[in-house]
Amino acid sequence: MATIGTVYTLSIQPKYNHPQLVPCNFCRTISISCSSFGVLSQFSRPQGQVSVSVAFNPSGNYDLSLYDDENDTQNVPPPMPPTEGRFEVVLDNDTIRKLDLSPFHTATNIVSSPDITNPKEYLERTIGFSINYTRDDQYDPRELSEFPDIRLWFVRLDAAYPFLPVLLDWRAGELARYAAMLVPHQMSARMGVVFNPEALELFVMKKVFIVYSWLKKHDIVIARNKTKDMARMLGFGIGDELFDLIDEHSSASS
Secondary structure, three states, X not given: OEEEEEOOEEEEOOOOOXXXXXXXXXXXXXXXXXXXXXXXXXXXXXXXXXXXXXXXXXXXXXXXXXXXXXXXXXXXXXXXXXXOOOEEEEEEHHHHHOOOOHHHHHHHOOOOOOOOOOHHHHHHHOEEEEEEOOOOOXXXXXXXXXXXXXXXXXXXXXXXXXXXXXXXXXXXXXXXXXXXXXXXXXXXXXXXXXXXXXXXXXXXXXXXXXXXXXXXXXOOOXXXXXXXXXXXXXXXXXXXXXXHHHHHHHHHHO
């Protein structure tokens, strides 16, 4: 049995501010078999969707109660500023619409190969994005993650560098925003981003497989813990049983 649990609720407030962590009063950690991804299947789904349990905590403190009042956010820590010295990728309308990845290459020096010479440097400095996007209509109310051309740019980036989520500036909200670019969601005035739960599950599990293997390939000794932390930032607790299975079958196939 592999353990996958949902933990907290993510709130990205309107105008694409930093995500804030809100205690979730309906979430429970549950165990499921490796052949099933029904993490949220036990919850009621009005109109076919639930407010998905997603975690982002800019303070890095996970000792939060799951049973507090959902609307009580007075103890929510303030958003963290970008990590000092991080690799900053600056995007504008032109590069986005041309699907031009050169701003990423220039900022990070990660050009064409997924084999990074010194991955520890990227894990320590992290990567962030500044999206200088000018709307055609200044009154367009959509968030950045709702613009198809911006999302398509991130789809291309993710296809080229599928391990990228583990290198992002998590505490400044980059992982949450990155997920919003790639996972179907709706915007709620009260809750912010509301992900499609099944889509988010599949996204997280795919990244767990990719990131864990990539970290191990580069001899990162904390590969398991780092992958767990990444999943937990998006609301999923991953048990050691899953990593044991990956290691077992990786050894068998090598």
